[in-house]
Amino acid sequence: MQRCLDLLTSGLTPEGILQQLINGVTLGSVYALIALGYSMVYGVLELINFAHGDVFMIGTFVVLGVTGQFGLTGTSSLALVIPVLLLAMIAAMALCAVLGFTIEKVAYRPLRRAPRLAPLISAIGVSFFLEAWIATYVSSRDHTLPNLLAGDIPLYADVTIRYVQVLMLVSSVVMMVGLQQLVRRTSLGRGMRAVAQDREAAELMGVNMDRVISFTFIIGSALAGVAAVLWMLNYSTNQTIGFIAGLKAFTAAVIGGIGNIPGAMLGGFLLGLAESLGAAYISNASCGIFSSAYEDVFAFAFLILMLVFRPSGIMRERVSQRA
């Protein structure tokens, strides 16, 4: 018992907690960006676009390709790094957008009136296809970028926040605000909201459904392209990361209230925090019964609890009454 109490308090330092918060928010910002794509597509089509995570994964390989082409290293000057990263982002956004558009056209559109499970199965097929394609024709190994944009800002004691982390945070919030404006202000955004509310009614009102859906996929996938750049600045990639990242992002979207843009953002941050704090402190909190290897269990448990007790999500978006 005493051992438990010791465990409970050991390692709980202000620096540690602050560092874990920063870790969590950084991870969460990428989840959030991917979650936006899930959330938008689900809002409009009520479809879990299982292949969305793989679109993101392909984005990371585009980033690798572009930065590799310019031979970036950890010692490259900012004058080279920044334009190349921007170029990589544009390339990843463009390729992901084309891919998202194509996937919808080929794998989902023919199934719009098919039984409910059909598009989900199709999405799983696309996901497998993309992963295996990368593994067969590009690489089945792990890859990282060199340490670009090194440097950090001291915060407290020996805790610092790195420039890359600040960039990740700021970019994801900017993207979220931009998307929110797009949905609120533009006619296309109105169309999206209309289709999300009631597909048939929107069609009767003269909303071009196909166009709205295509556009939803394009925007969501382009955001995954942005997420890919940010991801590569901090983490590594291989052909399988899309599936895991996608699942986490979907969880984030559900936590925030699916179909809700700020919700997806908030859900991403919350999930990132839950994972970081969970992995860091669960061992202490459970007297050593659970170890940090249960990290993924937290995400799934969070999702399950959320769906069971508060299916509308934190932001209380209307959950469609499907029967």
Added chain:
Amino acid sequence: MSFVDAFVAFLHGPFGNNPFAILAWQALLAGAAYLIVRLVRGRVPRQATAPVRLAGKGASVVLRNRYALLLIGLFLPLIELLTGGYLLSVTYSIELYVLLAVGLNIVVGFTGLLDLGYVAFFAVGAYVYGLFASPQLYEITKQTTYFLVSQSVVGPQPGFHISMLVLIPLAGAAAALFGVLIGIPTLRLRGDYLAIVTLGFGEITRIFANNLDQPINITNGPNGIINIDPVTIGSYSFGNPANHLGPFQIPPFLNYYYLVLLLILLTVFIVSRLERSRVGRAWAAIREDETAAQVAGINTRNLKLLAYASGGFFGGMAGAIYAAGQHLIAPDSFQLFVSILVLVMVVAGGMGSIPGAVVGAIVVGFLYFLSPSLLYLRILVFGGLLVLLIIVRPQGFLPSAQRERELEEKEEDPSLVAATPGPAP
């Protein structure tokens, strides 16, 4: 092999190793395939009910020829043995998948609950068998270290070694109970949400299996459980390679093949009787419209749990036999991919159709299990075919024969044969 090589080269295209060139070539191929599909299929049907109208034919062909199929099932392994044991080992793996597909079909096909975590039941069954028919539980009490294990004398094995006649049903029951436990929190969820939650449960199960070596070593973590007893009836051990029938040697895979065949027959028998009973009708009603089913007097909660439990039971039995035949089980064998593979079998065969699940498992299984050295390429082709299949034939190879069966009943009804056709009142 030359055909496979040619196929690989064809997919790779003539433009060298640049991924973009390969992508462009494959996009071209896909475009051509898409055009052909469009031409063959005509326009996309505008009605959700279109697939159903096509239902029936294929499944009844299978049903009518079921005795011929049974004969093939009985003699196929003997023919395969002429080429050695490899084909038989593949056939045996596929058989386990048939059992899984028939079980999952109860949940997904009959009841309409999309379960992406079915592998959890398989795992529970396998671990129940593994724990109670191996030295593992003994080692828990021993608090072993690696040194001790490597020095322990292997002779008569310590630990529990319970008979398979008890363990296989017990494994099924444990998986059924597990089905009820994960069913309870998901009762209110529908469609995609349910899919993602069940997927989560499947992954959680695997992660627990991988981590329950601490603080007490129950599952032996990533190493898995080894030295699992083979199925033994009396003094006949299924795992003994020295078994002989007259001059013929009986390889272990053959024993297990017939055991699983027997279980498949039993399962198909039970499941098809359930399908035609009030339970099966209630499941179908839940699949079609849960609210209307409730109002029609169906206790949807209990019947959904019953579906999970039944599906879990057959999955658990399959897991137990897998563990017995495999000699070793490890968490890595219970990946999400297994759930998806079984689901694809059910969908490809035709959801809600027992002959469909069986045929789907056989076709998809052979596609998948042959040519293991082409791991990624076969997943590539597998993924592509999956999309193509669901677009061209969303109802599967052999969709539910329900309608056909009702028509058969019509023939049995003398009053109807006598009735003159006329306009409905």
Added chain:
Amino acid sequence: MTAEAATILELKQVRKEFGGLVAVDDVDVAVREGEIFSLIGPNGAGKTTVFNLITGLDVPTSGTITFAGRAIAGLKPHVLAQLGIARTFQNIRLFGNMSVLGNVLVGRHSRLHAAYWKAVVRTPDERAEEKDAREKAREYLEFVGLRRRHGDLANNLPYGLQRRLEIARALASEPRLLLLDEPAAGTNPQEKAALGDLIRSIRDRGVTLFLIEHDMKVVMGISDRVTVLDHGEKIAEGVPEDVRKDRRVIEAYLGTGA
């Protein structure tokens, strides 16, 4: 009409709110055994919510619902089916990919009792029960005029017949009280007349009927008593002739342009 008939269903001060929005506002309704009772009101008047409260799909925020002397608010739908309440839906909810006969057999579910394992073994009592269920189901199909279509998929029936099938499915549970949610919606005048006959003959079998209608003309012909609901509130009640003349009713209906 016998004024002395016992009350079979009574709603007292029943209220239902959805997140602050009042759908049913302290409504009192009493249905007497053996009558054809209608609840009418313009769209959005809260009629379907009343049915959902009676059949257990929704739970009232406050108030009591009594069926055959028993408080039933909050009971599960399948329990209520067991007790003898059946219903149809405004937007027909059949089991589309099941046969016509299969739909009625599902309706019979709450009157069947064979256990899970009995279906597998096919015990004699299970067989007898299934045989009986099929015979009963055919009788109900005969009753609504669908006997010859029993092998068809429910989805393939024309609209009017789907309505009748839904009624047959509801009758298969041998209800004491049958709730019909806008049974005339989308039917032509001819079908409307036939429907009136069907409803009367259901009453003649001893089933109490509770109708919701949007269209006043339909109910006035067949109902024994009528209650008018507007914006979740009861505004009139009585025999059709009286209700038809009620000032508030006329206002409500003219006000919504119906």
Added chain:
Amino acid sequence: MAFKPSDPVLKIGFIGMLAGKYQNYGIDAKNGAQLAVDQMNAAGGVQNQGTTYTFQLDPVDDNADATQGAQSAQKLVDDGVVAVIGGIFSTATIAESKIFNDNGITQISPSATNPKYTAQGFKTAFRVIGNDVAQGHTDAEFAVKTLGCKNVAILDDKSTYGQGLADSVNDAIPGAGGKIVAREHLDATASDFTAQLTTIKGKHPDVIFYGGYSAQAGPLTSQARKLGIKVPFVMGDGCEDSDYTKLAGTDAEGAFASNGGPAQNLMTGFAEFNTKFKAKYSVDVFQYAPQAFDAANIIMNAVKTAGATKAAVLGAVAATKDYKGLVQSYTFDSKGDITTSIFTVYKVESGNFKAVKAVTIGG
């Protein structure tokens, strides 16, 4: 080729992951075995009782998966192999060992280090590499005694290999005089390890031991450095490869990793081996090619001494004593483990692993 067409050709099986996440290990070992077979055939094969035997390698893929492993093992049995080299990863190897044992086929793994592989009581299971217990001991002694780091943090990826090795280190640290200040785990599919690293940072270790593969070890090292963790990393053979130095980039500098066998420059004949290897496969030796090369030679040698039946090969392999291979001298004990195992600790200097210490255990 120097042999007559009528000479009997014996099949030697190879089983391991040839396509997939860790295919580089399998392909490398397969190439090593193939090279041994080619050299033997070029030298005219082996002779036993007047018959000249030549050899053919029969490679199959097990996807490092138990189910697939059993099937593929069965395929080798059907093909009539006299002995098998493989598998590469422990879990699949253990699953395969049952099939080979059933059929009396000798199996020599060049790389499966889990102690349980040879502890099942199968007479057919051998390996030409030291097991995890010996390697864990090596790493623990190195970290505590050589580096002088008393406080050790242990991290693993919860894989059969990673956790197995980490557990062995864990058991060996107290004996070496060290103290374990943190024991953490990663999920093998995770990308973000900062939570575990932050916890470790708070425990102020002098050294971090990681049990796992370079795919995670590379990013893990980078993330540790970005968090300001400056203590050295000590790892196992799963990380002693060019993937690690590539993934971790400049952060890899100063990291240590142990591996079975002597340093390549200390193996007699390695230079020649690598030259031939590179000429044939146009890549450098990655990991276990030398061990697989030796395993193949042990099998072919057994044919030479005892003949071409499965039983004869098994008997001769079990009796192997002081066989001088490329990597080391091999003697099998009664379980099928080698009696003497050699380990070498390497350090990353200017982007490459350089041998810094050799350890011999047993013998």
